[in-house]
Ligand SMILES: Cc1cc2nc3c(=O)[nH]c(=O)nc-3n(C[C@H](O)[C@H](O)[C@H](O)COP(=O)(O)O)c2cc1C
């Protein structure tokens with residue numbers, strides 16, 4: 243797949259964020275943008291990143307394998323990142339994870355046969371007070387219950403996704419009075 | 422208490438509709454303190470922050486003003502990086518600043534950049550924060566449009582640009598030198614300190630201030646109410662308020678902004694509504710998963726500030742308070758905790774890389790009934806062999822909680838041992 247014009251333009255914009263002689267700094271944001279557009283970092287795209295930034299191929303490999311969100315192989319259309327850290331586990335996250343596995347019929351790390359879902363159990367997603375939580379692609383879902391997990395998955399299956407929790411609801415005294 | 426009995430200083434505009442939009446933010450006083458700051462001498466700004474007792478809210482609690490003062494006098498260019506990696510388990514307050522009042526954080530970063538005469542600001546946000554990133558990126562554009570960033574800002578003669586940079590899933594990039602490596606387009610391997618204290622040798626080898634999102638968001642408020650009043654709001658040596666992330670087995674989880682030094686039991690009972698489901702308090706992790714666990718007895722009469730929590734043998738860290746009730750098994754908690762560090766060790770130092778892996782293997786034995794009593798001591802020894810023998814503090818961050826669970830709840834580990 244050739245690199246699209248929009249991706250090339252985005253690359254220019256990203257490289258511009260760093261001093262001229264520090265193009266290599268654009269590596270992580272650029273790879274991120276590549277997989278946002280292509281779904282994963284294809285070998286051709288990887289080569290293109292090497293050329294665009296003038297870095298060594300091994301440097302790009304290193305970065306791709308180090309960061310857990312980098313995808314060097316195709317994934318499902320919806321990537322679910324489910325938190326398995328302490329606060330979420332304390333509020334029923336483990337049970338919910340099993341429910342989700344059951345519902346999707348896959349284990350963590352796997353993709354459903356229809357290519358729709360990839361399940362990843364990940365570390366704390368910074369939503370601990372709203373646990374259990376998960377991300378589906380770029381959307382955050384908090385205070386999960388079995389019902390809510392079902393709604394989210396069914397919604398995606400039927401093409402009528404439920405609304406994500408954007409913004410994060412205010413919990414605690416920071417909610418204050420509504421102004 | 423601030424004015425009308427509320428304790429909300431930083432978060433007072435969180436509930437304002439469209440606060441992320443610059444015109445709304447301006448109506449609520451955004452960038453006023455920045456305008457005042459650029460009329461002062463840079464060092465004057467640093468002195469005010471120093472005098473306020475504002476401490477770092479990213480984990481180490483270092484005095485913000487003192488850090489700014491470490492920038493070498495004659496080395497340029499200089500940089501400011503906002504640490505928005507927010508990945509210490511239990512911590513979820515920077516998220517709200519990003520989403521609910523991004524201009525406050527941008528204003529704070531600008532004041533910091535002016536104080537140290539930096540020419541670039543990088544806002545480093547963890548990759549999983551897609552929605553918060555969108556809000557912040559938009560806010561940065563709006564700050565430019567209003568002339569708060571760019572060339573010759575507010576006719577001060579000083580220029581500074583602001584840039585976004587996302588992480589891609591690595592806890593270690595929250596460690597300040599790991600963050601810098603990541604900003605340079607590398608794997609987030611922390612650097613040796615000394616000599617690589619960022620204030621002297623940071624991003625691209627240049628002087629760099631790395632401050633947490635919340636720390637910087639407090640800066641405009643410090644200027645607004647003055648150093649003295651800010652200092653007086655907290656406890657000795659701990660200026661102002663803090664955003665406490667309250668999670669786990671608690672009736673009203675959430676983010677609470679309260680004065681530094683607020684008693685832990687007040688946070689749990691008065692604000693958090695106590696332990697739900699008729700359960701009893703078993704333990705608290707007071708400062709993110711890297712801190713020593715406290716037993717229920719140790720939670721009594723404990724002011725939540727850096728010195729008091731340290732005196733009780735733990736740390737305030739990122740003020741992420743995780744509450745554990747008496748239905749929770751500590752060996753299980755150990756497994757959740759150790760699994761995290763084993764996954765997140767960057768692999769650079771042998772004690773941490775191998776030690777975390779072994780801790781994980783042993784922790785599993787306590788769950789599947791194959792553990793022996795000797796495993797308890799082996800785990801303690803493994804942790805002890807990591808502690809203090811590594812490049813960065815992730816080593817200690819796994820060793821300390823491990824040791825504390827084993828020592829304070831040894832009976833629970835023994836109870837599930839075969840012999
Ligand atoms: C393993 C590790 C992870 C860290 N993660 C974070 C983080 O996610 N966010 C943060 O602000 N500081 C984090 N820190 C602390 C930073 O190294 C640094 O002390 C902090 O950003 C300085 O800002 P402050 O003085 O405003 O707190 C971490 C430290 C360690 C050792």
Ligand code: SF4
Nearest residue numbers: 767769770773811813
């Ligand atoms: S202590 Fe662990 S995380 Fe830190 S540098 Fe060493 S191996 Fe990496």
Ligand code: FES
Nearest residue numbers: 325330367369370
């Ligand atoms: S523990 Fe699940 S989001 Fe933090």
